Amino acid sequence: MIVLAFKNFIRSNSVKIGLSFLLIAGIVSLFVGKQFIEKQEQNITETAAYQKEYIARNVHHHQDEIGLLLYYLKFSFVNETLPINGLSIGQRDVNSSIQSLTIRGLEAQKYDADLNNPTNLLLGNIDFSFVLIFLFPLIIIAFTYNIISEEKESGTWRIVAIQSKNLFLHVLQLFFIRFIGVISVLFFILLLSVFFLKIPLESIFFSFVGISLLYILCWFGICFWVASLQKSSNANAVILLSIWIVLIIILPASLNNYLVNKYPVPEALSTTLKQRKGYHEKWDTDKTQTMNRFYAHYPQFKQFPLPDKEFSWLWYYAMQQIGDDEAAIQATAFKEKLNQRNRASNNIAQFIPTIHTQMQLNEIAQAGLSNHLQFLEETGKFHEKMRLYFYPKIFGEAPVNSENWNKFSIETFKNPQESGGLQSYLSLVVFILLFGVLGWVNFKKSIYQV
Amino acid sequence: MFSHTEILIANLFRNTAFRNKAVFLLTVFIGLLLIYAAFSGWINFQKQNEIRAKYQEQARKDWLSNPDKHPHRMAHFGHFAFRPKAPLSVFDFGMESFLGNTIFLEAHKQNTVNFSEAGFSTGMLRFGEISIAMVLQVLLPLLIFFLGFSSIANERENGTLKILLSQGVSWKELIVGKSLGIISVVMTLFIPIIVATILLWALLQNMNISIDESIRLLLIILVYFVYLVIFCVIAVLVSAISKSSKTALTSLIGLWLMLTIVLPRGSQALGAYIYTAPSKAQFNADIENDVLKEGDSHNPNDPHYKSLKDSLLTVYKVDSVQKLPFNYSGFVMAEGEKISANIYNHHLEELLKIYDKQNSFSKGMAFLNPFMAIKNLSMALASTDFASYINFQEQAEQYRYEMAQKMNELQIKFISNKKPAAGEKPHTIDKKHWEEMHEFVYKEAEVSTVFSHEIISIFAFIFWIGLLLFCIRILSKTLKAI
Numbered sequence: 001m002i003v004l005a006f007k008n009f010i011r012s013n014s015v016k017i018g019l020s021f022l023l024i025a026g027i028v029s030l031f032v033g034k035q036f037i038e039k040q041e042q043n044i045t046e047t048a049a050y051q052k053e054y055i056a057r058n059v060h061h062h063q064d065e066i067g068l069l070l071y072y073l074k075f076s077f078v079n080e081t082l083p084i085n086g087l088s089i090g091q092r093d094v095n096s097s098i099q100s101l102t103i104r105g106l107e108a109q110k111y112d113a114d115l116n117n118p119t120n121l122l123l124g125n126i127d128f129s130f131v132l133i134f135l136f137p138l139i140i141i142a143f144t145y146n147i148i149s150e151e152k153e154s155g156t157w158r159i160v161a162i163q164s165k166n167l168f169l170h171v172l173q174l175f176f177i178r179f180i181g182v183i184s185v186l187f188f189i190l191l192l193s194v195f196f197l198k199i200p201l202e203s204i205f206f207s208f209v210g211i212s213l214l215y216i217l218c219w220f221g222i223c224f225w226v227a228s229l230q231k232s233s234n235a236n237a238v239i240l241l242s243i244w245i246v247l248i249i250i251l252p253a254s255l256n257n258y259l260v261n262k263y264p265v266p267e268a269l270s271t272t273l274k275q276r277k278g279y280h281e282k283w284d285t286d287k288t289q290t291m292n293r294f295y296a297h298y299p300q301f302k303q304f305p306l307p308d309k310e311f312s313w314l315w316y317y318a319m320q321q322i323g324d325d326e327a328a329i330q331a332t333a334f335k336e337k338l339n340q341r342n343r344a345s346n347n348i349a350q351f352i353p354t355i356h357t358q359m360q361l362n363e364i365a366q367a368g369l370s371n372h373l374q375f376l377e378e379t380g381k382f383h384e385k386m387r388l389y390f391y392p393k394i395f396g397e398a399p400v401n402s403e404n405w406n407k408f409s410i411e412t413f414k415n416p417q418e419s420g421g422l423q424s425y426l427s428l429v430v431f432i433l434l435f436g437v438l439g440w441v442n443f444k445k446s447i448y449q450v
Numbered sequence: 451m452f453s454h455t456e457i458l459i460a461n462l463f464r465n466t467a468f469r470n471k472a473v474f475l476l477t478v479f480i481g482l483l484l485i486y487a488a489f490s491g492w493i494n495f496q497k498q499n500e501i502r503a504k505y506q507e508q509a510r511k512d513w514l515s516n517p518d519k520h521p522h523r524m525a526h527f528g529h530f531a532f533r534p535k536a537p538l539s540v541f542d543f544g545m546e547s548f549l550g551n552t553i554f555l556e557a558h559k560q561n562t563v564n565f566s567e568a569g570f571s572t573g574m575l576r577f578g579e580i581s582i583a584m585v586l587q588v589l590l591p592l593l594i595f596f597l598g599f600s601s602i603a604n605e606r607e608n609g610t611l612k613i614l615l616s617q618g619v620s621w622k623e624l625i626v627g628k629s630l631g632i633i634s635v636v637m638t639l640f641i642p643i644i645v646a647t648i649l650l651w652a653l654l655q656n657m658n659i660s661i662d663e664s665i666r667l668l669l670i671i672l673v674y675f676v677y678l679v680i681f682c683v684i685a686v687l688v689s690a691i692s693k694s695s696k697t698a699l700t701s702l703i704g705l706w707l708m709l710t711i712v713l714p715r716g717s718q719a720l721g722a723y724i725y726t727a728p729s730k731a732q733f734n735a736d737i738e739n740d741v742l743k744e745g746d747s748h749n750p751n752d753p754h755y756k757s758l759k760d761s762l763l764t765v766y767k768v769d770s771v772q773k774l775p776f777n778y779s780g781f782v783m784a785e786g787e788k789i790s791a792n793i794y795n796h797h798l799e800e801l802l803k804i805y806d807k808q809n810s811f812s813k814g815m816a817f818l819n820p821f822m823a824i825k826n827l828s829m830a831l832a833s834t835d836f837a838s839y840i841n842f843q844e845q846a847e848q849y850r851y852e853m854a855q856k857m858n859e860l861q862i863k864f865i866s867n868k869k870p871a872a873g874e875k876p877h878t879i880d881k882k883h884w885e886e887m888h889e890f891v892y893k894e895a896e897v898s899t900v901f902s903h904e905i906i907s908i909f910a911f912i913f914w915i916g917l918l919l920f921c922i923r924i925l926s927k928t929l930k931a932i
Contacts, residue, residue: 252577
């Protein structure tokens with residue numbers, strides 16, 4: 001019986017069109033993902049080559065002053081892009097994965113924007129997460145909106161009701177058949193992605209698959225519940241589409257407006273302004289005061305006294321340092337504001353499966369705000385490391401040639417891989433159970449109604 | 451203008467539509483969304499502009515409060531430009547969230563415009579934002595389709611279509627009448643929206659309304675009206691050719707999804723896939739290489755600067771730059787600034803050309819998809835599009851260049867050509883000069899620029915009007931009652 005029903009399902013033209021649409025969109029998304037990953041790799045290669053050439057040229061020009069040389073030198077720090085990022089590009093196209101920094105003031109460099117065509121950002125990527133979150137539900141809706149209502153409308157439901165021993169089981173079978181159809185396409189696309197994007201078969205990939213599967217189940221749950229309301233096909237279509245619009249367009253967009261207004265980020269502007277003023281006014285203030293603050297920050301450099309000259313690199317880098325120090329309060333507030341935003345959206349997302357899924361997939365693919373904040377944090381550490389390495393050499397006026405400049409290639413930040421744990425599945429499981437039980441209760445009551 | 455029959459059909463349609471509970475609920479729901487959209491747009495506009503104005507003022511104060519200094523120090527002290535939001539951004543957020551709003555302006559260096567909302571986002575932004583424009587562009591067409599899917603298909607199913615036609619109602623009258631009916635229902639939402647937008651927009655400008663802004667608003671009202679009418683007619687035409695109301699509904703839902711969700715992303719993704727833009731590293735390296743080719747002011751043996759020096763020495767008949775009657779290094783920096791700014795602008799132009807190519811698919815898509823036409827045109831009219839942003843960036847760069855050259859000029863004029871000896875105070879000039887550099891004030895482009903940027907979208911609208919008139923004509927002759 002179920003085999004026959006499956007054959008009947010899969011032979012229908014609309015099913016073939018629906019599944020091919022998903023398949024094609026899925027494959028397109030893999031191409032988009034691959035291009036994105038390749039572009040990231042190319043950026044890194046280009047940056048590495050540029051850094052090498054740039055250092056060599058400047059070392060050649062500024063042979064006698066290491067302080068002046070380091071005024072110019074830029075060192076790049078890369079946020080590693082995982083292959084799975086090709087499935088969920090997330091915020092990686094907005095936020096640069098490469099930071100190129102001099103050892104001068106950090107706060108003036110850390111937030112530099114990437115080069116982007118904003119129309120691409122506005123209209124959005126067709127990555128796999130888009131296909132999963134936006135398009136899969138549509139096809140699920142198209143396959144299930146008239147499961148029972150169509151038979152009722154054509155009058156065949158009576159026959160089914162009489163012939164079937166367990167009508168509820170029959171309904172479940174109908175849903176199961178469609179689930180199998182949709183899930184095969186999902187697995188096929190994900191399997192393709194393993195080869196195409198060279199995604200290692202590790203736990204994070206399986207969490208990705210797990211979340212995707214639960215998301216699809218969640219939509220089947222919603223459709224199951226709507227079918228249990230026993231409305232007409234037209235009504236089902238309108239209700240399901242409305243749910244889709246609310247979950248995919250209206251709720252996320254309204255919440256986004258809410259978060260933007262609730263957590264504006266003036267701290268970003270105050271940090272930059274403060275940094276500039278903090279550094280620049282030191283040109284006109286008492287040098288010893290600046291130096292005392294610098295020595296208080298780095299007692300280990302007390303051994304380098306301020307030379308009796310109008311200008312010295314020790315003083316210059318101390319001024320730069322104080323600029324950062326003075327902006328520290330604003331910078332911390334800035335970071336805290338972004339963390340607040342991140343926490344607030346994660347909390348809200350628990351209650352909205354679409355946002356939750358997107359954020360979890362981004363999290364797994366290391367493409368969310370958490371990853372970016374982590375990267376900024378590590379950028380600060382990298383910058384500090386470079387500073388501490390070069391400060392003694394600059395203050396001790398080490399000869400430029402005493403340094404092996406070739407060793408300064410780009411460095412990479414590897415975010416420890418985490419799958420969100422059970423917590424990340426929980427919210428989706430709750431939704432699946434909720435709609436499943438609601439639908440079941442309704443069906444028990446009304447399944448034999450004609 | 452319309453026949454008696456057409457108006458009769460329209461009135462009949464409107465009265466039945468308003469008795470439908472689902473339509474009523476949907477209308478109320480969309481109405482509430484619009485109130486929220488207007489409210490959050492207003493809050494956002496107020497907050498953001500307040501923040502930006504505050505720091506713009508702060509930055510200017512910081513600039514002016516500098517003591518006597520060497521002008522080149524001032525050129526590095528620099529200034530900030532904060533991009534103010536346009537008044538009509540309350541209506542259409544456009545690209546605002548993806549564009550930076552803060553740029554640091556200093557000598558020798560074109561910095562990036564930082565701190566876009568998207569950079570602070572958790573990824574939720576990618577689902578979109580709720581603005582009045584978004585509701586009008588995305589949700590109202592769907593409401594129209596819900597209203598109109600059964601308009602003719604239902605009459606056909608009930609058999610009333612035959613009766614109507616046999617009573618002498620023509621197909622054209624039926625289509626026009628039903629379309630008018632839907633339009634009149636939609637206007638009950640559209641007109642209050644427009645009134646609210648006008649009020650909000652006027653209040654936000656403290657009633658100081660410029661002619662340019664008013665023209666923008668009028669055009670917005672006009673194009674949205676045309677946009678909604680296009681969808682009303684599409685709904686009726688699809689209903690007219692469908693065998694049953696169910697087919698009409700599913701076709702219209704499918705069409706809506708294609709037009710608002712799939713095609714816009716698809717066309718842009720295609721453009722971005724075909725034309726790859728350079729990475730930031732590549733872009734900067736290319737500029738630097740060109741600057742080095744032209745002349746490296748840090749290299750004492752650079753041919754460009756060497757010949758510049760030689761010609762100066764000849765003209766002033768002196769044997770060393772220290773003997774020149776003006777500050778030589780200021781002169782060199784002015785020359786360097788000119789060269790690097792030109793090269794930067796040239797590269798930026800090339801980059802923008804690539805972006806244009808990337809966008810060409812989604813722009814051209816307007817002929818297949820009225821949604822793209824309204825999206826682009828509406829952003830442009832609200833000054834929240836990329837062209838407005840580029841306008842800001844250009845003005846900021848212009849200001850940066852003027853500031854750098856002003857400081858170079860002060861150095862050339864007032865700073866001694868001899869380096870201060872050991873123990874001597876560094877050269878400075880009086881702080882009164884800082885005021886000579888005027889404050890950065892962003893000027894919004896005139897509405898006429900919209901016509902040149904969005905000519906494709908405008909033609910697309912004309913094309914759609916023509917196409918639908920043509921369809922009504924053809925279908926009126928070929929449609930069957932059964």
